[in-house]
Amino acid sequence: MILYSYWRSTTSYRVRAALNLKRVAYSQRTVDLVTGDQRAPDYAALNPGKGVPTLQLDDGTILTQSLAIIDFLDATYPDPPMLSGDPAARARQLAVALTVATDIHPVNNLRVVGQLKSRFNATADDAQDWMCHWMAEGFAAIEDLLPDTTHEPASGATQTFAFGDTPDLADLCITAQVYNAHRWGVDLTPYPKIARIEAACLAIPEIQAAAPENQPDAPR
Amino acid sequence: MILYSYWRSTTSYRVRAALNLKRVAYSQRTVDLVTGDQRAPDYAALNPGKGVPTLQLDDGTILTQSLAIIDFLDATYPDPPMLSGDPAARARQLAVALTVATDIHPVNNLRVVGQLKSRFNATADDAQDWMCHWMAEGFAAIEDLLPDTTHEPASGATQTFAFGDTPDLADLCITAQVYNAHRWGVDLTPYPKIARIEAACLAIPEIQAAAPENQPDAPR
Numbered sequence: 001m002i003l004y005s006y007w008r009s010t011t012s013y014r015v016r017a018a019l020n021l022k023r024v025a026y027s028q029r030t031v032d033l034v035t036g037d038q039r040a041p042d043y044a045a046l047n048p049g050k051g052v053p054t055l056q057l058d059d060g061t062i063l064t065q066s067l068a069i070i071d072f073l074d075a076t077y078p079d080p081p082m083l084s085g086d087p088a089a090r091a092r093q094l095a096v097a098l099t100v101a102t103d104i105h106p107v108n109n110l111r112v113v114g115q116l117k118s119r120f121n122a123t124a125d126d127a128q129d130w131m132c133h134w135m136a137e138g139f140a141a142i143e144d145l146l147p148d149t150t151h152e153p154a155s156g157a158t159q160t161f162a163f164g165d166t167p168d169l170a171d172l173c174i175t176a177q178v179y180n181a182h183r184w185g186v187d188l189t190p191y192p193k194i195a196r197i198e199a200a201c202l203a204i205p206e207i208q209a210a211a212p213e214n215q216p217d218a219p220r
Numbered sequence: 221m222i223l224y225s226y227w228r229s230t231t232s233y234r235v236r237a238a239l240n241l242k243r244v245a246y247s248q249r250t251v252d253l254v255t256g257d258q259r260a261p262d263y264a265a266l267n268p269g270k271g272v273p274t275l276q277l278d279d280g281t282i283l284t285q286s287l288a289i290i291d292f293l294d295a296t297y298p299d300p301p302m303l304s305g306d307p308a309a310r311a312r313q314l315a316v317a318l319t320v321a322t323d324i325h326p327v328n329n330l331r332v333v334g335q336l337k338s339r340f341n342a343t344a345d346d347a348q349d350w351m352c353h354w355m356a357e358g359f360a361a362i363e364d365l366l367p368d369t370t371h372e373p374a375s376g377a378t379q380t381f382a383f384g385d386t387p388d389l390a391d392l393c394i395t396a397q398v399y400n401a402h403r404w405g406v407d408l409t410p411y412p413k414i415a416r417i418e419a420a421c422l423a424i425p426e427i428q429a430a431a432p433e434n435q436p437d438a439p440r
């Protein structure tokens with residue numbers, strides 16, 4: 001399969017990590033969001049939302065929206081699972097993932113920041129402050145949504161990730177967003193569970209291999 | 221169960237419609253987003269994201285994030301399903317739902333518009349133009365993501381909704397977002413599939429009963 005993606009896109013990062021953890025073979029094609037590749041007619045025909053990622057399956061099926069793609073991968077390549085089989089546990093994992101995917105990421109998207117600049121003459125400092133504001137709000141919410149065991153495991157417990165001993169969708173969304181947090185200088189000290197999850201995820205080779213700096217289109 | 225919600229919240233509207241279609245009994249408690257109820261400490265303890273909706277189950281379990289709540293309801297009250305059992309079909313439904321839930325709604329959220337006003341002195345006209353911009357972009361993408369049969373059913377076909385003969389998660393997200401589009405004066409003429417889906421959904425009593433103007437906390 002072919003993943004249309006961009007090295008620095010955090011939604012691409014989520015999907016690369018899921019593909020790697022599930023050991024699904026794929027090749028990447030770069031969609032350079034900075035030069036506007038996503039608005040080229042050929043690409044917009046694949047992905048009408050003009051974003052990344054897009055996953056093209058071997059039978060030609062086109063999938064868009066990172067969480068929809070990971071939902072598909074979880075159904076078709078169930079090992080390891082990105083979401084629990086227990087409905088309430090799954091809803092808690094999804095709530096954390098969606099806090100990143102709806103409350104933080106979209107408001108900080110390149111196209112939104114572009115509109116802040118063109119409509120309101122936002123400066124680079126304004127844009128940075130805007131992005132850090134939404135990350136701080138969202139990270140504080142996630143810190144409260146995560147079980148306390150992530151922060152201080154009960155004696156003998158091995159839980160390292162958001163909701164268990166293996167990374168799930170919540171961990172992938174958090175880790176990708178924290179990449180962006182580092183980029184914009186967000187202090188993670190108030191969010192110890194998030195910082196711990198990122199460290200645990202980056203110690204996993206499959207997730208490390210999905211990180212922006214390790215992509216073929218990253219600057220050398 | 222108890223749904224903490226607000227009449228005009230489109231994410232609350234999605235969950236009310238799913239609960240009604242599945243004939244799940246619930247009572248509503250108002251969280252007035254305009255007066256800031258969502259930031260009250262008691263409510264923020266339930267919902268750290270300080271948003272609506274929040275669903276409290278009879279056993280006390282708290283669920284947040286509308287799409288996570290609907291995922292839970294689909295697992296525990298499967299009839300009628302909000303998503304297909306076929307992974308690829310389900311991914312297409314989710315892609316449309318997520319285009320509303322990530323590309324349109326979060327950027328137009330009350331709190332985002334509030335920040336535009338406080339940071340950039342956005343006027344009421346600026347805010348309206350901002351909201352209409354993201355709805356136009358997102359609706360155009362959705363119009364392309366929806367199958368053509370929604371627009372012109374093949375002879376003899378009965379498909380009325382986004383992906384079939386019954387409303388699914390994509391239909392609920394679209395219909396709730398279109399409520400907001402009407403509120404802000406978005407012309408739906410360029411989006412005939414979306415307009416058709418909204419009309420079909422509003423003709424269903426369970427969805428009509430979930431509409432903002434039919435909530436107990438709506439102004440009379």
